[in-house]
Amino acid sequence: MAPLSSLHSRLHNIPSSPLVPHLTGSKKPHPQNLIFCKTHQQHQDLCLNVEDGSLKVQRRGLLMHTVFGSLFAPAMVPLAFAEEAVPEGYRIYTDDVNKFKIMIPQDWQIGGGDGNGFKSVTAFFPSESSNSNVSLVITGLGADFTKLESFGKVDEFAENLVSGLDRSWQRPPGVLAKLVDSKAKKGMYYIEYTLKNPGESERHLYSVLGIANNGWYNRLYTLTGQYIDEESEKYRSEIEKAVASFRLV
Secondary structure, eight states: OEEGGGGHHHHTTOOOOOSSOOOSOSSOOOOOOOBTTBOOBOOSSEEEEEETTEEEEEETTOSSOOOEEEOOOOOEEEOOOTTSOOOTTEEEEEETTTTEEEEEETTOEEEEOOOEEOSEEEEEEOSSOOSOEEEEEEEEOOTTOOSGGGGOOHHHHHHHHHHHHOOTTSSSOOOEEEEEEEEEETTEEEEEEEEEOTTSOOEEEEEEEEEEEOSSSEEEEEEEEEEEGGGHHHHHHHHHHHHHHOEEO
């Protein structure tokens, strides 16, 4: 697995989704400092700061504040599931430590790295230079967060996420964020939205969120896949299949 630091140069300028969505509050968040597949934004309730490769998470008002130390690189092992039909050109990876699996293109690479406050950060990306990728961030939650509804219903959650990213109200206008779709299914939230910086290509993002307990504490899983308009024909199907295949095990 490639270290996350080795991915910085190729991913640092990618405008993308927040790892933890905007939840509540009327104040406009601070401007973004975008890096990797993450967004530097601050929220009143739950905020994720991603800056110069250093990652940390804050949660104001939590009854239990869980902050973890350095990341470890997850042990990603290819696994063939007899009960699943894996399309030609794809493979299934499972992380036995963090209890998830995902189907990715056969030639995609996997990267993981260190940061402050995260249990796991993993990236899946094409072997050639590209603005398309899938990333997973797992963060610890307080004991009072046992299901996604703790953050609100999916539509409200999605609206807050996208409005927290939107900077089109600024003068001059910043990034324009639009919600495309949101739904809840089998305990997971699925959110589709777009981001467009002035003068740049529109970026399409798909996020899946879920909560699971590892036996000691609850954890929030945020998987985000993204591609730009110019790479739609080449990577859209691969991104959509990867995101749709994500499962907690």
